[in-house]
Amino acid sequence: MTDDRDASEASTPTWVDSHCHLPVDVADADVIVDRARGAGVEWMVCVGTDLPTSLAAVALAHHRDDVFATVGLHPHDAVHLADQWPDLRALATDSRVVAIGEAGLDHHYEHSPALDQAEAFRAHIGLAHELDRALVIHTREAWEETFTILDAEGVPRRTIFHCFTGGPDEAGECVARGAYLSFSGIVTFKNAADVRAAAVAAPPDRVLVETDSPFLAPVPYRGQTNEPAWVVEVGFAVAAVRDQPVEHVARITTEAADLLFRAK
């Protein structure tokens, strides 16, 4: 045995899925999480997008020690802020909750009005500060406004841009604010050269991998129902574009996830 780094990188790589959505039914979720464990995924973060899915994420995180929960309102559901926020706020204090969100701005779909999205985003940023939890950001076609709101409210010390879809410029803007970039199966898509360039440019201590399952299955599973087991494919793709050993990328992404979600 030589030093720690050699020892850990000599063994089979293990992974963390920093962002997934698991079934509300615990038995269904168990099957999927067990399959991920079998593929080398050590733990995962189950992300809430409204009150029912946040409640389910917290329940699952109490049922399994390899699942952690987030609590939040997706920008699509921002219109529910007034009726769901009091319960979400209370739920967010649960010991198994490691982050607030996903929250942010989605001007691609705009399922909720832009003003409601901005108000909900500000509320999530405030709660992340208040509880000193990580903040999980969803942003789509809204980079400028996302940065403007973040800068005005103050960037929480643990902030993640989930399913990062920008290029090197946006990656630089995020990193300058101390944020982390979580790469999804999009890095394996043919038309995603910009995202791959961002994955190359990202500093080694700012990179995470995620599935965003059940969405965005990576190549070679595109079109199928995604699941956390396939974060391994994302990790391999990130390693390939960064021209680094898979074991190294597994280690740096796991260390970043530990720091973001499990460090006090």
Ligand SMILES: [Zn+2]
């Ligand atoms: Zn998501």
